[in-house]
Amino acid sequence: MKKILEIKDISKIYQAKNGEIEALKNINLIVYEGELLSIIGPSGCGKSTLLSIIAGLEPKTSGKLYIDGEETTKNSTKIGYMLQKDSLLEWRSIYRNVMFGLEIRHLKTEENKAYVEELLKKYNLYEFKDKYPSQLSGGMRQRVALIRTLAVKPKILLLDEAFSALDYQTRLMVTKDIYKILKNEKITAVMVTHDISESISMSDRIAVLSSRPATLKCIKKIDFNIENRDPLNVRETPEFSKYFDSIWKELDVHA
Amino acid sequence: MHKKNISDDRKKYLRKKYIKKISIVITQISILIAFIAIWEISANKGLIDSFIMSQPSKILKTFINLSSNDLLMHIQVTCNETLIGFLLGTGIGIVIAIILWWSDFFSKVSEPYLVVLNSLPKVALGPVIIIWVGAGTSAIITMAIAISLVVTILDILNGFLETDKEKIKMARTFNCTKFQLLTKIIIPANVSNFINSLKINIGLSMVGVITGEFLVSKAGLRIFNKLWKPGI
Ligand SMILES: Nc1ncnc2c1ncn2[C@@H]1O[C@H](COP(=O)(O)OP(=O)(O)OP(=O)(O)O)[C@@H](O)[C@H]1O
Numbered sequence: 376m377k378k379i380l381e382i383k384d385i386s387k388i389y390q391a392k393n394g395e396i397e398a399l400k401n402i403n404l405i406v407y408e409g410e411l412l413s414i415i416g417p418s419g420c421g422k423s424t425l426l427s428i429i430a431g432l433e434p435k436t437s438g439k440l441y442i443d444g445e446e447t448t449k450n451s452t453k454i455g456y457m458l459q460k461d462s463l464l465e466w467r468s469i470y471r472n473v474m475f476g477l478e479i480r481h482l483k484t485e486e487n488k489a490y491v492e493e494l495l496k497k498y499n500l501y502e503f504k505d506k507y508p509s510q511l512s513g514g515m516r517q518r519v520a521l522i523r524t525l526a527v528k529p530k531i532l533l534l535d536e537a538f539s540a541l542d543y544q545t546r547l548m549v550t551k552d553i554y555k556i557l558k559n560e561k562i563t564a565v566m567v568t569h570d571i572s573e574s575i576s577m578s579d580r581i582a583v584l585s586s587r588p589a590t591l592k593c594i595k596k597i598d599f600n601i602e603n604r605d606p607l608n609v610r611e612t613p614e615f616s617k618y619f620d621s622i623w624k625e626l627d628v629h630a
Numbered sequence: 631m632h633k634k635n636i637s638d639d640r641k642k643y644l645r646k647k648y649i650k651k652i653s654i655v656i657t658q659i660s661i662l663i664a665f666i667a668i669w670e671i672s673a674n675k676g677l678i679d680s681f682i683m684s685q686p687s688k689i690l691k692t693f694i695n696l697s698s699n700d701l702l703m704h705i706q707v708t709c710n711e712t713l714i715g716f717l718l719g720t721g722i723g724i725v726i727a728i729i730l731w732w733s734d735f736f737s738k739v740s741e742p743y744l745v746v747l748n749s750l751p752k753v754a755l756g757p758v759i760i761i762w763v764g765a766g767t768s769a770i771i772t773m774a775i776a777i778s779l780v781v782t783i784l785d786i787l788n789g790f791l792e793t794d795k796e797k798i799k800m801a802r803t804f805n806c807t808k809f810q811l812l813t814k815i816i817i818p819a820n821v822s823n824f825i826n827s828l829k830i831n832i833g834l835s836m837v838g839v840i841t842g843e844f845l846v847s848k849a850g851l852r853i854f855n856k857l858w859k860p861g862i
């Protein structure tokens with residue numbers, strides 16, 4: 376399997392006004408092509424920090440980062456990053472929102488436009504392309520945000536609590552939609568979440584981090600003996616609760 | 631597009647909205663008319679002193695009287711001065727706000743100065759301005775700018791700095807440059823701020839111009855105070 380992302384011994388110490396905050400300690404992680412890896416850990420442990428470092432939005436203190444075989448030191452164009460808030464620009468139509476990344480990177484070619492339109496059609500947003508964000512539901516907005524990110528054809532997609540702003544029902548539906556999109560388009564993704572069930576339902580592997588400073592505790596492989604796996608149907612399998620228990624133990628959430 | 635098949639409920643809703651809009655306008659006009667009528671009547675009945683409070687009919691008479699005396703020219707002078715002061719004040723204010731947004735260093739450096747300048751009573755600057763730029767139209771316009779500039783800078787800069795951090799982060803995930811951040815996120819996100827600033831500034835510029843005219847003018851609506859004289 377091809378390595379798309381390799382994190383070698385990455386540490387991060389924030390310099391804050393009132394001292395140093397050690398967020399990450401010697402993290403090692405490999406992400407393979409086409410897989411969906413989720414990162415789970417206690418709140419405030421450094422998950423978002425790790426994603427920001429991968430995206431190059433935050434400098435690392437030490438360690439090395441390889442994306443698609445190349446060492447990367449700054450904001451890479453091979454990364455797509457989806458945040459908790461959809462951050463659609465309310466003054467732009469859906470179509471112009473989806474084109475935002477291409478516009479910023481000066482990549483508005485006919486080919487890319489066709490790709491975006493195809494994505495919009497495939498995921499039932501084409502008829503809304505002239506509408507404005509306020510006219511769409513939360514779930515649709517999150518799908519628009521995903522297409523905006525996919526439009527620039529990233530090698531790796533990073534998702535930071537991308538669904539946690541949605542209500543529970545919408546969230547289940549959106550995870551299903553987004554799972555389908557990721558698998559259809561063969562996207563490699565790294566996803567951060569608080570929600571153990573969500574991580575099991577979507578991931579191929581789960582990396583469990585310790586509390587701050589985050590170290591890698593273990594990586595669990597998630598396999599379901601089920602046809603046409605999707606984030607909803609796996610929840611009823613007996614493996615699901617076994618995975619849940621073992622990750623719960625790893626997280627060591629002693630109240 | 632959807633005009634063809636409007637439901638009855640929709641028609642009712644639209645009609646209700648329309649009626650509400652009309653009633654608001656009618657009420658506004660009625661209040662104005664009532665105000666003028668009461669003013670006129672109380673002056674006639676001697677309830678208020680028309681020497682101090684004037685009277686609509688007298689204002690009208692003087693107005694007509696003055697029209698032959700170039701009132702329109704004076705109105706035009708004042709309007710032009712206000713417009714120029716307003717455009718310059720707002721324009722320069724926005725440009726300075728952009729510069730300060732761009733450079734966090736300059737913005738921190740200038741902060742105490744802006745606060746002090748903002749609390750300064752600008753009208754008191756009048757005589758100084760006349761010394762600087764001479765007693766003419768330029769003094770009037772400088773007055774108008776002086777009144778609106780600092781407020782504009784502070785308001786616009788504040789809006790810039792309060793732009794949704796998540797949107798900025800989103801744009802950064804696409805590797806946007808600082809200039810792109812400015813033109814594609816910061817400025818469009820602050821359009822309503824600009825409009826607010828424009829609304830406030832047109833008033834402030836008018837105050838500046840009238841103040842300036844009191845000090846130096848040979849032409850302009852300062853002549854306005856003549857309207858209050860019961861008869862010319
Ligand atoms: N820019 C910063 N400067 C200083 N400290 C920071 C900064 N960003 C994050 N931290 C600190 O680093 C630690 C890790 O933060 P991070 O946001 O990565 O955690 P997280 O696991 O994503 O948390 P959550 O579960 O709340 O999303 C926290 O203690 C946080 O206070």
Ligand SMILES: [Mg+2]
Pocket residue numbers: 422423424535
């Ligand atoms: Mg986080």
